[in-house]
């Protein structure tokens with residue numbers, strides 16, 4: 001019965017809703033209820049930015065393992081009437097009391113899990129400030145309207161599915177250490193709840209209502225802020241009211257590239273995503289990839305990824321704290337220099353790339369959604385609390401799972417993090433600094449079409465968006481990009497990771513002979529959400545990665 005109710009909720013999303021000004025809209029998100037929240041707001045007369053607030057907030061409720069009010073996000077917007085392209089950087093910031101050695105023992109060694117689990121792992125959230133900013137500056141409806149679907153989902157609850165339980169299982173032992181988190185997400189016996197049981201989050205509903213009523217002060221000041229600061233301090237964290245007062249989202253200019261006539265618009269630092277994506281495309285731009293044998297094509301893509309991820313590790317961090325050579329990294333001549341050292345017949349081992357390499361971090365649990373209307377107004381948003389269920393710590397009485405985004409900093413130069421990424425001092429911890437991200441919400445645009453896309457996946461986000469962009473360049477549609485078998489190289493570790501369908505037996509053997517190391521990934525990775533507008537026909541399409549449980553729909 002519960003399963004039937006679950007399916008009824010999931011599949012009864014009205015698709016007849018259109019924009020108030022009769023524009024159709026396409027929405028793809030990682031959860032059916034989040035997509036439904038977006039359409040509900042469109043039906044109320046909201047624009048795509050209102051819908052983006054509703055989808056972001058709904059994801060915070062229905063995917064508490066992936067993103068939420070205790071985390072951060074990047075919203076990449078385009079407004080057609082004035083051709084505005086802007087990124088709202090709602091990335092978390094290190095607390096004012098943070099120190100570069102805060103996760104090291106007295107011998108300078110990283111203390112395992114300190115930057116991953118519990119209150120000390122949590123950075124100051126940017127998501128609530130981002131939602132308020134997006135709604136008030138770009139939306140048509142009130143913040144309360146836009147948060148209403150999320151409030152409802154939190155209050156009345158929703159049936160948890162397989163994916164939710166799989167994620168909970170990964171973190172269940174850690175969650176058991178935090179009574180407030182266990183109280184919300186585990187059953188009375190401290191075990192996993194039943195499949196399709198109803199998850200209600202009344203405290204989270206109250207926090208959302210507070211934000212709906214008081215804007216940013218509903219989270220960063222007053223009752224909720226007190227609870228956050230007190231709980232974090234009690235659990236060994238270092239947040240103060242001054243941290244919450246100081247948090248601001250930043251509007252940034254996107255980074256822009258051009259790959260064979262496709263305008264590529266993506267996020268600048270504090271994410272590495274846009275620069276690494278465009279640099280990789282620049283390296284590949286001189287090859288006629290489609291004319292090359294498949295194996296050569298994959299080898300060249302891997303070699304380009306290797307070089308861009310190497311630069312990521314050397315140069316990228318929070319541009320408000322360090323100087324980043326953005327122009328050089330995005331320069332075509334620079335890319336040509338990197339390309340000139342690529343051999344068609346042989347892999348370059350990563351340790352032959354120059355430069356002092358230091359450690360860098362990246363979490364995997366994140367979410368993405370894409371929205372576009374027939375005019376071309378659009379939002380690509382990637383949202384995260386870092387690892388699955390973030391720090392696994394919920395501040396008492398708030399229902400807010402705090403992120404463990406501090407793990408995306410380099411705790412210790414020279415070491416490799418839990419996800420295998422290495423980085424440089426550019427991404428060392430400092431008070432108020434944003435930790436480097438790989439989130440890559442992106443627009444791809446030609447005279448004819450505009451695509452909006454992105455995915456979760458930690459360090460692999462950039463290579464997934466890259467493969468999708470190359471597929472777009474070949475004229476394929478969103479259904480193909482989101483479901484492509486994937487392969488990935490991130491400079492260190494020096495290995496091609498691949499989903500089974502991405503490489504044939506012959507390709508694997510030949511790549512090995514060329515000097516590549518390979519590792520099959522045990523599980524599929526990514527959860528790409530993409531929408532596409534054909535500008536001439538005003539035709540919309542949308543696709544949601546079959547690896548996930550999301551829904552992609554176009555209003556009719």
Ligand code: GLY
Pocket residue numbers: 362363364365366384385386387405408436437438439458459
């Ligand atoms: N925490 C994942 C990222 O920012 O890329």
